Amino acid sequence: MSELTRPLVVVANRLPVSRGPSGWTPSSGGLVTAMRPVIEQVGGAWIGWDDDPDGVPQRVDGLACDLLPIDLSRAQVRGYYHGLSNRTLWPLFHDLVAQPVIERRWWHTYEEVNRRFADRVAQAAADSDTPPMVWVQDYHLTLLPAMIRGLVPDAPIGFFLHIPFPPPELFARLPWRDQVLQGMLAADSVGFHTPQYRDNFVRSVQRLFNGVTVLGDQLNLPDGRQMRAVAHPISIDAAEFAQLATSDDTESELAELRAQFKDRKVFLGVDRLDYTKGIRHRLQSIELLLERNPKLRREVAFVQIAVPSRDDVQEYRDLRTEVETEVGRINGRFTEPGHDVPVHYLYRGVPRESLAAYYRLADVMCVTPLKDGMNLVAKEFVTVQAAGDGAGVLLLSEFCGTSIEFGDDAVRTNPFDVESQSYLMESALELEEDDRRARVARMAEVVREGDVYNWVDQELAGIERGRSGL
Numbered sequence: 001m002s003e004l005t006r007p008l009v010v011v012a013n014r015l016p017v018s019r020g021p022s023g024w025t026p027s028s029g030g031l032v033t034a035m036r037p038v039i040e041q042v043g044g045a046w047i048g049w050d051d052d053p054d055g056v057p058q059r060v061d062g063l064a065c066d067l068l069p070i071d072l073s074r075a076q077v078r079g080y081y082h083g084l085s086n087r088t089l090w091p092l093f094h095d096l097v098a099q100p101v102i103e104r105r106w107w108h109t110y111e112e113v114n115r116r117f118a119d120r121v122a123q124a125a126a127d128s129d130t131p132p133m134v135w136v137q138d139y140h141l142t143l144l145p146a147m148i149r150g151l152v153p154d155a156p157i158g159f160f161l162h163i164p165f166p167p168p169e170l171f172a173r174l175p176w177r178d179q180v181l182q183g184m185l186a187a188d189s190v191g192f193h194t195p196q197y198r199d200n201f202v203r204s205v206q207r208l209f210n211g212v213t214v215l216g217d218q219l220n221l222p223d224g225r226q227m228r229a230v231a232h233p234i235s236i237d238a239a240e241f242a243q244l245a246t247s248d249d250t251e252s253e254l255a256e257l258r259a260q261f262k263d264r265k266v267f268l269g270v271d272r273l274d275y276t277k278g279i280r281h282r283l284q285s286i287e288l289l290l291e292r293n294p295k296l297r298r299e300v301a302f303v304q305i306a307v308p309s310r311d312d313v314q315e316y317r318d319l320r321t322e323v324e325t326e327v328g329r330i331n332g333r334f335t336e337p338g339h340d341v342p343v344h345y346l347y348r349g350v351p352r353e354s355l356a357a358y359y360r361l362a363d364v365m366c367v368t369p370l371k372d373g374m375n376l377v378a379k380e381f382v383t384v385q386a387a388g389d390g391a392g393v394l395l396l397s398e399f400c401g402t403s404i405e406f407g408d409d410a411v412r413t414n415p416f417d418v419e420s421q422s423y424l425m426e427s428a429l430e431l432e433e434d435d436r437r438a439r440v441a442r443m444a445e446v447v448r449e450g451d452v453y454n455w456v457d458q459e460l461a462g463i464e465r466g467r468s469g470l
């Protein structure tokens with residue numbers, strides 16, 4: 001566990017709690033789970049936007065930090081969140097798989113909202129005897145490190161980017177590229193999922209600013225300051241997922257699913273409904289596969305679980321329509337009288353036990369994003385499969401961070417090549433069982449060795465090192 005001695009202030013777009021039927025509880029994401037022991041040890045606060053700022057309690061059971069909500073007006077949410085974050089930075093940072101929208105008004109709101117967050121950090125720091133360590137999360141808050149540096153000069157500051165950092169020639173298209181880089185460079189340590197994203201960042205800095213020198217992870221800036229740019233791959237709570245894999249609830253859901261899909265091979269997709277996830281390309285590959293192989297129309301089932309996402313944004317509403325049209329078309333073309341449909345489409349989030357049951361059920365897990373910072377679904381799948389002694393195949397896009405860690409144990413696909421992808425789906429069914437089981441076990445071992453606790457430790461230690469210039 002981290003050696004941290006000062007309080008920790010985590011700053012993220014959202015607060016790590018949600019209100020359910022039985023009141024407020026900590027969210028179930030990996031970041032929150034991994035932060036719990038650290039926060040328990042040193043105390044601190046979490047700052048984030050909440051739609052219902054008056055309703056958020058100061059603390060919730062199971063999370064030993066103060067919750068400091070930021071309330072935003074509707075216009076601020078539109079400009080900062082739906083606009084600049086999700087329609088400009090998100091597509092640009094995902095290698096332009098959709099066209100970024102450049103809108104100066106959004107940028108001003110983004111600055112204004114980042115300033116609100118910075119002021120809240122300064123208030124929290126003023127309440128603390130020692131300057132806290134401040135750890136800023138993600139692309140919504142790129143300006144924050146520089147703003148905090150101005151307000152709380154003694155605080156060690158870290159920034160972690162959960163999405164890819166694009167190549168310099170793409171990043172350079174952003175009208176506010178200098179401000180974004182200056183914002184991030186003010187941190188003591190900036191973390192990325194992979195060495196490639198880190199290098200893209202460093203090359204952008206060198207391209208746009210004179211007088212920066214690089215020594216390993218360390219950047220020497222023209223004003224004499226030093227900071228670090230590092231690659232720390234995020235992960236999951238592997239032990240928790242391994243346990244979930246064989247819980248009573250998971251086993252009983254699995255038994256039901258096995259009865260439902262009796263005698264059929266199951267392909268599975270689990271994604272937020274986002275155009276970066278390659279869901280449309282995946283469906284096109286499925287269509288080609290079924291077109292070529294009439295026999296498979298009765299022998300395989302495709303389950304796509306898509307959690308609703310960002311449906312205030314036009315591109316996401318369009319995607320939903322396109323996906324649903326494609327699913328309808330495939331089922332219309334290939335359902336045989338008296339037989340089940342080939343594609344089962346669930347447009348909703350599912351509870352963790354159900355998710356684990358689907359992971360165990362799958363013969364082939366399709367994680368085929370066009371671009372993805374890391375992709376935790378792939379890590380969850382191999383962990384759950386291995387814990388249930390499964391032999392499922394992971395079909396994995398070469399354009400996500402996870403593919404670097406899993407190497408050839410995953411069946412690697414280029415999702416843009418829908419035809420080759422359809423052949424890979426077919427050949428995945430033909431791998432020997434022993435080979436499949438051994439591959440899953442090796443990938444699960446990679447996840448176990450570098451779990452999310454490990455990631456938190458690396459990140460926090462990196463911020464301390466960046467601060468002391470080591």
Ligand code: ADQ
Nearest residue numbers: 162270271272305306307348349350372373374375376377
């Ligand atoms: P996301 O784009 O949200 O995260 P991902 O890493 O796959 O992508 O995480 C999704 C999480 O949501 C997983 O834990 C998964 O179990 C859950 N989930 C997905 N669909 C679900 C469903 N239908 N029902 C229930 N749960 C579902 C961003 C980046 C990623 C990066 C993470 C963490 O885009 O590249 O891996 O942050 O840094």
